[in-house]
Amino acid sequence: MKFTMKEEGGFKTQLPFGELHVSGNEEFGFRPYQLLISSIAVCSGGVFRTVAEKMRLHVTNIEVETTHERIDEEAGRVASVHMKFLISGTDLNEAKIEKALHVTRKNCSMVRSVEGSIDITESFEIV
Known part of the structure; x- marks a missing residue:
């Protein structure tokens, strides 16, 4: 680029x-930090969608809400990002969703790129 x-x-x-x-x-x-957080959230959402399909989870919609913390004393560095996955579908199993999120974390290139620099956490809600 x-x-x-x-x-x-x-x-x-x-x-x-x-x-x-x-x-x-x-x-x-x-703003650069918006693009960074967007990259983490959208990469995670896309990987989760693929993993869910492979696990035969019947997901009809995924929304990813993010919150973040920045450290002003460190040039506004992004210190943490929390992603809350709002998942819609039929016959969704919480244990399978937790497993899918674990696999997602391992396979999202954006999350893997910031490991050790930004604390990434996830949660989910079936809606």
Whole structure:
């Protein structure tokens, strides 16, 4: 990827899906920490969906709510991310969902990329 400075602030890049604008100022693009947390949540959600399908869990919808903690004294470093999976489906088994989340953690490239730097936790609710 190639990022080009924008006159009003931030940077932009062209990707196959479209143009991405990134900036420390929300008026000019997505903030870097938002993209980091989004990457962790969406990667985890996608991997969970695949794992659930392989485990024959009948999931009809997944939402991932995130909360995070940043440390101002460390340049706003993201210290932790908690993901709450809201899972809809039929005949869902809590033990199988816990196992699927465990497999998800092991297979999500974004979670694996930040291991040891950001504390990642998960919970779930069947809705």
